[in-house]
Amino acid sequence: MKVSAAISGRRTLGALFAGVLMLGLSMGLSGCKDAKVVVAPEPPAVTVAKPGREVVANYLDFTGNTAAVRTVTVVARVEGYLQKIHFVDGQPVKKGDLLFTLQQEQYIAQLKQAKAQLDGQMASYKHAEIELPRYQRLVAQDAATQTQVDQWQSKKDQAAAGVASAKAQIDLAELNLSYTLIRSPMDGRIGRHLIDVGNLVGGAGQPTTLAQIDQIDPLYVYFTIDQRELLALAGRQRTANPQLLTQGRIPANFGLVNEEGFPHKGYLDFAALDVSSTTGTLQMRAVWPNPQQKTLPGLFTRVRVTALEKTDALLVPGDAVRFDQQGEYLLVVGANNVVERRGVKVGLQMGDKLVIRDGLGADDSVVVEGLLRAVPGQKVTPKPAVNAAASDKPAPASQTQAAVRPAGEGPAK
Numbered sequence: 001m002k003v004s005a006a007i008s009g010r011r012t013l014g015a016l017f018a019g020v021l022m023l024g025l026s027m028g029l030s031g032c033k034d035a036k037v038v039v040a041p042e043p044p045a046v047t048v049a050k051p052g053r054e055v056v057a058n059y060l061d062f063t064g065n066t067a068a069v070r071t072v073t074v075v076a077r078v079e080g081y082l083q084k085i086h087f088v089d090g091q092p093v094k095k096g097d098l099l100f101t102l103q104q105e106q107y108i109a110q111l112k113q114a115k116a117q118l119d120g121q122m123a124s125y126k127h128a129e130i131e132l133p134r135y136q137r138l139v140a141q142d143a144a145t146q147t148q149v150d151q152w153q154s155k156k157d158q159a160a161a162g163v164a165s166a167k168a169q170i171d172l173a174e175l176n177l178s179y180t181l182i183r184s185p186m187d188g189r190i191g192r193h194l195i196d197v198g199n200l201v202g203g204a205g206q207p208t209t210l211a212q213i214d215q216i217d218p219l220y221v222y223f224t225i226d227q228r229e230l231l232a233l234a235g236r237q238r239t240a241n242p243q244l245l246t247q248g249r250i251p252a253n254f255g256l257v258n259e260e261g262f263p264h265k266g267y268l269d270f271a272a273l274d275v276s277s278t279t280g281t282l283q284m285r286a287v288w289p290n291p292q293q294k295t296l297p298g299l300f301t302r303v304r305v306t307a308l309e310k311t312d313a314l315l316v317p318g319d320a321v322r323f324d325q326q327g328e329y330l331l332v333v334g335a336n337n338v339v340e341r342r343g344v345k346v347g348l349q350m351g352d353k354l355v356i357r358d359g360l361g362a363d364d365s366v367v368v369e370g371l372l373r374a375v376p377g378q379k380v381t382p383k384p385a386v387n388a389a390a391s392d393k394p395a396p397a398s399q400t401q402a403a404v405r406p407a408g409e410g411p412a413k
Contacts, residue, residue, distance in 0.1 A: 254303055
């Protein structure tokens with residue numbers, strides 16, 4: 001009986017413990033159901049701004065080469081041994097500066113010989129000039145014949161011709177002697193000497209090249225423009241200042257590969273007569289002042305030709321422009337704060353801003369900060385930038401230009 005009672009008590013305790021356990025589990029499950037209620041997070045915050053508006057001038061960029069405005073090859077025009085060089089290779093020279101001296105002895109002797117021939121011809125002429133009147137008087141006295149008179153007349157004429165020939169020989173001898181002193185024909189910069197002292201130059205009647213002189217102030221810049229850009233530029237310039245066009249003064253700026261921007265100013269002064277049928281390009285030339293003569297011919301240079309007509313343009317911060325396989329684009333916050341990918345065409349970079357030539361409206365809200373949080377097709381929480389627009393502060397006048405580049409290129413550098 002005691003054993004039965006003990007077993008019964010244990011069962012009662014086990015049932016009680018099981019009931020308590022089930023109650024705890026049910027309470028725990030109820031609590032888990034309440035914890036699954038999650039509040040949706042707010043859309044990511046991004047900073048937006050409207051594009052700024054400025055008056056800019058379109059431009060076209062090219063790559064060209066510098067060239068001397070004048071190039072003269074210094075040659076030996078007479079034969080002789082090179083005796084002396086009077087310049088240092090690469091130095092600036094002035095017109096008339098003595099550059100080379102050739103052997104002069106033979107040309108001095110030729111000049112003396114020509115002068116001696118002149119003296120002989122002058123003596124013959126004076127003799128004939130005396131004898132002719134004498135024989136004319138003798139003929140009147142029947143003491144001489146007319147044939148003798150005619151002979152002295154002929155001798156006088158021959159002597160006069162001999163005098164003229166001797167004078168010409170003197171001029172020629174003096175000219176040849178002057179060629180032994182070779183001088184600079186213009187102001188410029190001379191290259192290295194091509195012939196050393198002691199060499200025979202001008203032999204066999206062939207001129208010998210001694211050096212080259214380049215005039216590099218100003219400089220020419222040659223470049224080519226394709227027909228599409230040519231037509232676009234011509235169309236814009238036609239509505240601009242016609243006086244500048246007729247005077248050949250379309251402005252152009254230049255920059256070397258180691259320079260920022262286009263610090264040198266010049267103008268266009270020449271265009272070829274026709275477009276190449278093989279390349280579809282037209283050769284053009286600009287003039288670039290080079291007073292310090294630091295820039296040399298043959299250098300690559302960047303050329304920017306600015307249109308004379310100015311137009312309104314929209315600008316956005318450069319960091320806001322992205323690039324993918326489809327080209328350049330901006331992220332714009334549209335209706336219901338949904339992000340939109342907007343394909344654009346980019347122009348000139350002015351400081352930290354870029355000109356947008358196409359694809360953007362003046363009232364569009366451009367994402368300028370938080371670009372990684374802005375996903376096209378998803379909502380965001382737009383916040384206005386510190387400035388009310390993407391570009392409220394005008395750019396410097398020297399930079400207010402908009403690029404005209406073929407579609408598909410990256411942002412202007």
